[in-house]
Amino acid sequence: MQQVVAVVGGTGAEGSGLALRFAKAGLRVLIGSRNLDRAQAAARQIASQAGAGEVTGHTNPDAVSKAAIVILTVPLSAQVETLKSIRTGLTSAVILVDATVPLEIGIGGRLSRTVTLWDGSAAQQAARLVPAAVPVVASFHALSAEALARLDQPVDCDTLICGDNPEAKAAVSQVAETIPGVHAIDAGPLDNARYLESSAALLIALNLRHKVKHCGLRITGLGHVYR
Numbered sequence: 001m002q003q004v005v006a007v008v009g010g011t012g013a014e015g016s017g018l019a020l021r022f023a024k025a026g027l028r029v030l031i032g033s034r035n036l037d038r039a040q041a042a043a044r045q046i047a048s049q050a051g052a053g054e055v056t057g058h059t060n061p062d063a064v065s066k067a068a069i070v071i072l073t074v075p076l077s078a079q080v081e082t083l084k085s086i087r088t089g090l091t092s093a094v095i096l097v098d099a100t101v102p103l104e105i106g107i108g109g110r111l112s113r114t115v116t117l118w119d120g121s122a123a124q125q126a127a128r129l130v131p132a133a134v135p136v137v138a139s140f141h142a143l144s145a146e147a148l149a150r151l152d153q154p155v156d157c158d159t160l161i162c163g164d165n166p167e168a169k170a171a172v173s174q175v176a177e178t179i180p181g182v183h184a185i186d187a188g189p190l191d192n193a194r195y196l197e198s199s200a201a202l203l204i205a206l207n208l209r210h211k212v213k214h215c216g217l218r219i220t221g222l223g224h225v226y227r
């Protein structure tokens with residue numbers, strides 16, 4: 001069955017990179033934005049680059065209302081405001097995937113440091129802000145926008161997935177593994193999102209230290225958990 005995926009913040013670097021890869025894999029992708037014109041322009045650009053799938057532009061709430069999986073790709077500073085704008089469209093039938101890395105740079109600090117949130121992680125903060133029945137999953141933190149945009153190359157990276165709903169994790173894993181080179185790994189309950197978010201900051205620190213644009217994460221010894 002073809003999953004309909006909405007990317008809230010899909011006009012940005014990470015969201016458009018994910019959308020591009022999902023469209024290339026033949027998925028139906030809805031680009032969400034605060035601004036309809038911006039969403040439609042991004043959708044046109046992604047569709048022409050991917051040459052596959054079906055990509056359309058929407059306001060964030062409209063995209064959410066039509067999707068089975070909603071991926072949130074906005075900066076931490078915009079996470080609360082964005083979730084408030086879409087939460088009425090989120091139900092038990094819609095999976096929310098939070099990809100937020102709570103970086104200190106958002107408050108004027110370092111790019112490679114995370115900030116501590118009251119809930120323990122950005123994903124748990126997201127879960128608190130949406131109706132309790134919504135299955136919330138944290139993933140995609142380690143997939144860099146830069147690597148996603150290079151359509152001619154596989155993304156040499158695993159993606160860890162955590163959440164409290166096994167079916168939601170399996171569905172998100174299936175979508176994640178449509179990206180060539182990406183293996184999805186079950187990383188346990190949503191409580192573990194703090195580790196996923198911190199490991200993305202670690203990858204950023206490694207990129208800076210070794211002066212590379214994107215290094216990936218590979219977990220060996222587990223096999224293909226969702227295959």
Ligand SMILES: NC(=O)c1ccc[n+]([C@@H]2O[C@H](COP(=O)([O-])OP(=O)(O)OC[C@H]3O[C@@H](n4cnc5c(N)ncnc54)[C@H](OP(=O)(O)O)[C@@H]3O)[C@@H](O)[C@H]2O)c1
Nearest residue numbers: 009011012013014033034073074075078100101141144145
């Ligand atoms: N960049 C990466 O490589 C990467 C990798 C993994 C995870 N992430 C995470 O993904 C999220 C998005 O990162 P990004 O690099 O794609 O960010 P970005 O390009 O700066 O922003 C993404 C989108 O967020 C929307 N947005 C909503 N409210 C906003 C506000 N108040 N200020 C600015 N933008 C706002 C904007 O869309 P509209 O203006 O169209 O509404 C924007 O295009 C972050 O939480 C980041 O930690 C990023």
